[in-house]
Amino acid sequence: MTTSPSVTAPDHAAANSATPSSMEAIATCMAREILAGDVGPGDSFPRELDLCQRFDASRNRLRNALAQLVSAGLLERTAGRGTVVRTMSEWQLLDPLMSHWISGLQGINPDLMREIYAFRLSVEPYVSALAAMKANAQDLARLERAFEGMVKTANDTTRDAHAEYDVAFHEAIYHATHNLVWTQLGSLLRPSISQLIQSTQQAAQQHDHSHHRASLDRHRAVMEAIRLRQPDMARTCAERVLETAARDLGFGQDHPRLASPSY
Amino acid sequence: MTTSPSVTAPDHAAANSATPSSMEAIATCMAREILAGDVGPGDSFPRELDLCQRFDASRNRLRNALAQLVSAGLLERTAGRGTVVRTMSEWQLLDPLMSHWISGLQGINPDLMREIYAFRLSVEPYVSALAAMKANAQDLARLERAFEGMVKTANDTTRDAHAEYDVAFHEAIYHATHNLVWTQLGSLLRPSISQLIQSTQQAAQQHDHSHHRASLDRHRAVMEAIRLRQPDMARTCAERVLETAARDLGFGQDHPRLASPSY
DNA sequence: GCTTGTTCAAATGTCAGACATTTATTATTG
DNA sequence: CAATAATAAATGTCTGACATTTGAACAAGC
Structure with a gap:
């Protein structure tokens, strides 16, 4: 396919908004x-006009928008030839814009989701161990506040608030390393964690409520x-949190023992 | 200071180039x-005109350039108020543009350098362990090619080529994890590694040539x-490579035992 | 005197049209 | 048939104008 109908056709209501x-x-x-895979890599993107x-939108606004996609590695534009979609391996997954776009996206490309999740599976136990070495009182307070929120919202029918606290819990762990890069990495992972x-x-809807209780216990163990x-115990406990999530998603068998390289 | 002379004054030759x-x-x-610290955080940036x-340059080109700095979190612009420099903690260190700008920059902000280096110090042993679990024949070939290059250029008077191979060696380790995110993280770290x-x-100029021989041996051990x-040995050997570099730079005492959280 | 509302200047954001440059295709010519 | 020139189509850039937002100065009213 040379031009994708989903991009060319104005099927979104927002396009014709007042x-x-x-x-x-x-x-x-x-x-x-692009992230959902509606337009495959190598496909040509519609023209500016x-x-x-x-x-x-005016050509100016549109070019600014396109510039963001170029900066994130999603598109490649060359004068005279046009605009083409780049392959997934060239997407700058660590670009902050990317994390913003992924956040709340439902039909994400499964391959992309797997890559990001495999990364988190390998990195978060290690970050937890680092946090155990560097956390101070303030970090612990932040962690505890997030955990308390998780406990309080454990039985909410709409588990939206619970997810918020869960994300905050993980973000607090990255923050506790007291390193800018780790902290920002945690922020970038935020949408994938949330999802x-x-x-x-x-x-887990089909499971009983003991499922949620067990999840809380595992988080508490990390804290x-x-x-x-x-550090060693933090690493092990974080592995357990992630392994459970992986089992629930059916991701487990693809990355055996990736999370514990140290022994 | 409200406006920095180093930004306002056209003291660079390139500005008046034909x-x-x-x-x-x-x-x-x-x-x-900004990265060098010529303009402090909170300072107002010169106006577009x-x-x-x-x-x-035309206003168009300049706005495009400014948009890149905004996207990297270096600047914040609001209509009516103007442009201000953001604090270092808001800089998106993982933005690909950032790694491009840092590359080759001499007088980099020491605080920033320390943050990035501390991150690498904590992450690279772990990545080496991951690589030991996932590397295939192709990865090993790439690693070996880089190492051979390091050996061949060990005695070059201008050690430029040697640095190239050294960077390639480290990048090959990240690549061997077979994960997109780790690989891209390695690319982003590239300028800081190079520097x-x-x-x-x-x-190490003042040291004898046995210094270089020892460095080669440590790299060989990782490979x-x-x-x-x-994995365990890879982690330990990588720690040794980094520790030596840290000692040479006088970074060592600031991050004691940060690189080995597992025992 | 203090607050409130208005006006004004200054900065960034946006638009529209024209032109420049690059690229691929097509026609031309030896 | 091959090499080259003309052409069309796309992105890149410039220019000038206008729109919008912000902060401050200032005047009116309690």
């Missing part, structure tokens, strides 16, 4: 169509290990 | 002045551990 979409909204819309017509949690909750400054 | 600077060149120039005059190597070489699929 208030013109902001530049970021246009960028997000186009980015998500066509996109202008579709989004009812993982939602998927896990859907998968306690960090509090007691026991 | 051929107008490309958009990326302008962005790089401005970004490096002043910058147009300084770089002899670290150059600094190390300068610091052999990966080849033999011994």
Whole structure:
């Protein structure tokens, strides 16, 4: 296919809205169509003027939006030739824009999801161990606050608030390393963590409530290990949290023993 | 200070060049002045028209360049107020643009350098262990090719080529994890690795040639551990490579035992 | 005196049209 | 048939104008 109908056709209501979409909204819309796999790598992207017509935007706004996609490695543009979609291995997964676009995207490319999850599976136990070595009182307070929130919202019918606290818990672990890069990595992983949690909750709907209790216990174990400054135990407990989530999603068999390289 | 003279004054020769600077060149120039600390966080940045005059560029090109700095979190712009420099903790260190700007920058902000180096110090032993679990024949070939290059260029008077191979060696380790995110993280760390190597070489100028021989041996040990699929040994050997570099730079005392959280 | 509302200047954001440059295709000519 | 020149189509860039937002100065009213 040379041009994708899902990008060319103005099938989204937002395109014909009275208030013109902001530049970021246009960028997000186009980015998500690529991330979802609606347009395959190597396909040619519509021309600027066509996109202008579709989004009812001036060429200027549209070019700014396209520039964001280029900066994230989703598109490649060359004068005279046009715009093409790059392959997934060239997507800059660590670009902050990317994390923003992935957040809340439902039909994400499964291969991409697997890559990100495999990364998190390998990195989070290690970060937990680092946190156990570096956390101070303030970090522990933040961690505890997130955990208390998880406990309080454990039985909510709509488990939206619970997911929020769950994400905050994981983010607090990255923050406790007291290193800028690790902290920012945690923020970038945030959407994938959030999505993982939602998927896990859907998968666990059919289980009884003991499932949630067990999940809480595993999180508590990580927090306690960090509090007691026991890196090894923090690593093990974090592995257990992730393994359970992996089982719920059916991811487990693809990455055996990847999380414990140290023994 | 409200406006920094180093940004306002056209003291760079490139500004008055006959051929107008490309958009990326302008962005790089401005970004490096921020990264080097010439303009402190919170300071107001010159207006668009002043910058147009300084770089002899149209407002369009300049706005595109500024957009890159905004996307990397270096600047914050709001209509009506102007442009201000953000604090270091808001800089998106994992943005690919950032790694491009840092590459080759001499007078980098020491605090920033320390953060990045501390991250690498904690992450690279772990990545080496992962590589020992996942590397295949092709990865080993790439690793070996880089190492051979290091050996061949060990006695070059200008150790430029040697640094190239050294960077390739480290990048090959990240690549061997067979995970997109780890691989891209390795690419992002590339400039800091390159810079670290150059600094190390300068610091080691005064030492005898046995210094270089020892460095080669430590790298070889990492490669052999990966080849033999011994994650634990790979981790230990990688720690040794980094510790030596840290000692040469005087970084060692700031991050005691950060690299070995598992025991 | 203090608050409130208005006006104004300054900065960034946006638009529209024209032109420049690069690239691929097609026609031409030896 | 091959090499070259003309052409069309796409992105890149410039220019000038206008829109929108912000902060401050200032005046009116309690």
